Amino acid sequence: MRILPMLLLVIVGVIFAQAPNYQSFYYQECAGVAIDVGNYGAPCIADWNNDGNKDMVLGIFSGGNIRFYANDNTNDSPVFSSYSTLKADGVTISLPSG
Ligand SMILES: [Ca+2]
Numbered sequence: 001m002r003i004l005p006m007l008l009l010v011i012v013g014v015i016f017a018q019a020p021n022y023q024s025f026y027y028q029e030c031a032g033v034a035i036d037v038g039n040y041g042a043p044c045i046a047d048w049n050n051d052g053n054k055d056m057v058l059g060i061f062s063g064g065n066i067r068f069y070a071n072d073n074t075n076d077s078p079v080f081s082s083y084s085t086l087k088a089d090g091v092t093i094s095l096p097s098g
Helices: 003-016
Strands: 042-046 055-059 066-071 080-085
Touching: none
Parallel strands: none
Antiparallel strands: 042 055, 055 066, 066 080
């Protein structure tokens, strides 16, 4: 008799299931060129330099580096003109990948 409640849950789940809602593709440029770091880029948006505008910190799988893109415009319309590679004690941070 335990099968009946399980069957009921499956039927209710199928009836009320919703299609996944995927976010649209996010395209961003830096100095007029598409940012392309290959597969498995890991962006994080935050006000990294504390100027009130949200910047982008982008982890890169290949090479394991982390890029910092300062936002030169507004939060609603970010503009990235250049990037720098994050360092610790003067040495480029490189995380193992793979
Ligand atoms: Ca900022």
